[in-house]
Amino acid sequence: MGNTCLVVMYHYVRDSATTPFPEIRALPPALIERQLDWLQREHHLISLHELEAAMDGHARLPPNAALVTFDDGFIDHYEAVFPILRRRGVSGVFFLAQRPYEASPRVLGVHKTHFLLAHLGAEAFAAAVLREHEPALVAVDAGREDVFGADRWEHADERTIKHLLNYGLPFDEAERILDALFARHLGPQESFARELYLGEPMIAGMAAAGMTFGYHTRSHRMLSRLDVEEQERELRDGVAWIRRLTGQARVSFCYPWGGPKTYTTGTVQILAGNGYSVAFTSVRRRVDLSRDGRFELPRIDARDLPPYVTGEPATPPGEPS
Numbered sequence: 001m002g003n004t005c006l007v008v009m010y011h012y013v014r015d016s017a018t019t020p021f022p023e024i025r026a027l028p029p030a031l032i033e034r035q036l037d038w039l040q041r042e043h044h045l046i047s048l049h050e051l052e053a054a055m056d057g058h059a060r061l062p063p064n065a066a067l068v069t070f071d072d073g074f075i076d077h078y079e080a081v082f083p084i085l086r087r088r089g090v091s092g093v094f095f096l097a098q099r100p101y102e103a104s105p106r107v108l109g110v111h112k113t114h115f116l117l118a119h120l121g122a123e124a125f126a127a128a129v130l131r132e133h134e135p136a137l138v139a140v141d142a143g144r145e146d147v148f149g150a151d152r153w154e155h156a157d158e159r160t161i162k163h164l165l166n167y168g169l170p171f172d173e174a175e176r177i178l179d180a181l182f183a184r185h186l187g188p189q190e191s192f193a194r195e196l197y198l199g200e201p202m203i204a205g206m207a208a209a210g211m212t213f214g215y216h217t218r219s220h221r222m223l224s225r226l227d228v229e230e231q232e233r234e235l236r237d238g239v240a241w242i243r244r245l246t247g248q249a250r251v252s253f254c255y256p257w258g259g260p261k262t263y264t265t266g267t268v269q270i271l272a273g274n275g276y277s278v279a280f281t282s283v284r285r286r287v288d289l290s291r292d293g294r295f296e297l298p299r300i301d302a303r304d305l306p307p308y309v310t311g312e313p314a315t316p317p318g319e320p321s
């Protein structure tokens with residue numbers, strides 16, 4: 001068993017019911033405590049540094065190794081997760097996209113979708129998207145039978161609308177629509193982003209206390225939809241930026257969405273060429289050092305582990321899409 005590691009992935013960690021967005025699917029802090037109780041009882045929690053050392057052949061993993069990772073750089077991770085991990089002496093890995101840290105901070109498209117869905121509900125959100133740009137939907141529909149006819153939009157579910165925004169529409173068009181709807185329903189993006197994402201002093205404080213940070217692209221676009229130059233632009237600045245924020249020597253990476261079709265062999269080459277240490281997917285199984293390449297390390301969603309799989313009632317945790 002010294003050759004495998006259970007890498008757990010988390011997203012939103014908050015008591016959503018007490019926030020202005022009760023529909024955001026988050027893991028409540030009390031449940032992450034229970035999951036960590038289980039992880040610490042059944043596993044040996046390691047740091048990313050220990051996993052990297054094992055991949056480099058400098059050390060062996062302990063039996064039942066496990067590592068906890070947190071995507072998207074939410075302020076949740078400072079407020080709810082960091083105190084818990086510090087109290088338990090656990091080192092977590094936190095993945096940041098850069099766009100929220102640029103001159104005028106922006107909410108990532110994936111999160112605009114989550115908050116608009118939470119605010120409007122799936123049907124009203126789908127209808128709003130349709131109204132915002134009917135010609136784009138017609139154009140998409142004309143070229144592709146597998147996408148969604150306008151008539152089907154009346155009862156669009158969450159999956160359908162996410163698929164359209166993530167895969168169906170050109171990036172610029174999806175972004176334009178989300179920006180318009182966000183401004184209309186949720187207000188200015190800049191102040192929302194400042195309340196949603198970790199601040200730089202928080203990141204520095206967490207790093208100083210033994211937490212590790214990795215990169216999650218510049219703007220959280222689906223890398224497999226980009227050509228090589230566009231992917232290069234999404235990935236090239238991450239190592240230097242995370243080093244500057246944290247003082248870390250090594251910088252890991254995590255693919256947005258992270259399924260097998262969300263990146264390409266070209267992505268892996270760019271990561272290797274730009275000095276990243278390892279990269280994580282969201283393919284749901286344990287890391288096996290005897291077969292997994294360092295730029296395609298699988299992770300298991302928190303919802304696939306106790307207390308969620310014991311049959312006990314639980315609020316569903318956050319989702320990767």
Ligand SMILES: [Zn+2]
Pocket residue numbers: 071072216220255256257
């Ligand atoms: Zn993400």
